[in-house]
Amino acid sequence: MTSPAPFPFERLSRRPDVEGPDLVASDAADRLILDESADLRAGAPAGSIAVIGDTHGALALAAAHDGARDVRVHQDALAGERAIVQNAGALGLGDRLQVVSLDADAVRSARVVLVRLPRSLDALRDVAALIATHASPEVVVVAGGRLKHMTRAMNDVLGEHFGRIDVSLARQKSRVLFARDPRPTHDPVPASGREGDLEIRAFGGAFAGARLDHGTRLLLAHLPADPAGGASEDPLIDFACGTGAVAAHLALRHPDAAVYASDQSAAAVASARATVAANGVADRVEIVRDDLLSARPAASASFIALNPPFHSGAALTDRLAFRLFADAARVLRPGGELWCVWNSGMAYRGDLERLVGPTRQVARDAKFTVTVSARR
Incomplete structure (x- = not known):
């Protein structure tokens, strides 16, 4: 045989x-x-x-x-x-x-x-x-x-x-x-955390857990006071949303705005839904599991916030960010803005200029850089 x-x-x-x-x-x-x-x-x-x-x-x-x-x-x-x-x-x-x-x-x-x-x-x-x-x-x-x-x-x-x-x-x-x-116990429940007036919920697989990571904290501190967009057909977008902290922050800070959040991680999406519910803004935040922003039409958004991942499993790579930058550019309308935070060692500014449009630095500390890129 x-x-x-x-x-x-x-x-x-x-x-x-x-x-x-x-x-x-x-x-x-x-x-x-x-x-x-x-x-x-x-x-x-x-x-x-x-x-x-x-x-x-x-x-x-x-x-x-x-x-x-x-x-x-x-x-x-x-x-x-x-x-x-x-x-x-x-x-x-x-x-x-x-x-x-x-x-x-x-x-x-x-x-x-x-x-x-x-x-x-x-x-x-x-x-x-x-x-x-x-x-x-x-x-x-x-x-x-x-x-x-x-x-x-x-x-x-x-x-x-x-x-x-x-x-x-x-x-x-x-x-x-x-x-x-x-030894039977119970189904997983999200961990709870609080940063200022922001409630955060996180299942085990979500990046950073029930807290703000350093880069997201820097991004939130420098987002524009009056971002363009916010209508239901042009929502404020939290791209690669993780636990949904940025989406919840945007909804709390702009109570008349519609917010859209997307992540390809099932754990992140479950965490983000728990986060927006804990902040009482679930009725204005749509959260989807999606690879990139494939469910959004081209040239349809005025504002996107992004903290791009730089790990694929355990491997460090910059290729993930390039895909995200390119799809953000597809979804932004001319003049729309991508607000991005990234580990300064990744040196993404030239890539943002190439893939999205003119880019300027908004903030920088010892580890992270915040930039805004205008869609050309």
Whole structure:
């Protein structure tokens, strides 16, 4: 009897996610998770395998390739989620998996859960609580990552929700943690914080948590007192909104304005909705999960605020910002303004000039720069 063909990792693509020579669709940690879970997956009934944090489909699609059916997979970033769907179609495995939200149904009665360890301990805590509360009592969690991004604290977080934690040997600078004996607790709830008169809510995967990061604080301190736009057809836009702090600030400061907020992260969108609700402005803030501002028409906005991300997973990259700058330019009408804060070391001013229009510095401190670019 011939052995089945190995899974073709080389055929996985990151598209439509940002691509580059330092950005990959799978790595050694994915392979180690799959190898360490092979026996568990082989005996798992259909519909009992769930995958969380699978960046571009390596885990879920390899499991499906090995014979698993009805594999549930969640990826926080919308571009990554779309890459999973496209890779599934290209490999003829689309009928073997379901892309799901990160909620109770994602792991309900699951017996094997494969996890790419998130960078944030709070994000891991949310995932662990969800699995422990809703998966099968016999569930085994196989959670792995690159050694340089793993800490002993990850074992401790899993230990809050599972009675037994085991650790694999390291291989190719990767390692796997096994969690068994779940201790049901409760579904994740957003953390709460307050900055001045601004309430902030954050689920575990949201950048900066329930506080203002340094760059956002500098941006809020220098936004214009009377920005153009604000009508329902020309809302003030919080692009890559994170926890929605800028959107809530705009709605509080401009009580007659409509505000639109967008982020590709499911955790960010859930956090932003909780933030605007906590500030009593949910009726004037529309929040959507979107890759870029694809739902907005061209030349339709007068004001966009942006604190661009510069990490794709654990990798540092400037390519994310370039995509955001270009789409902000598409959505801005001539003369419309992009107010942007960025880590000064990224030196984005020339890119903003090229992609958007004339750019001037509004503020700068030891770490961050605030600029305003007028759409040419």
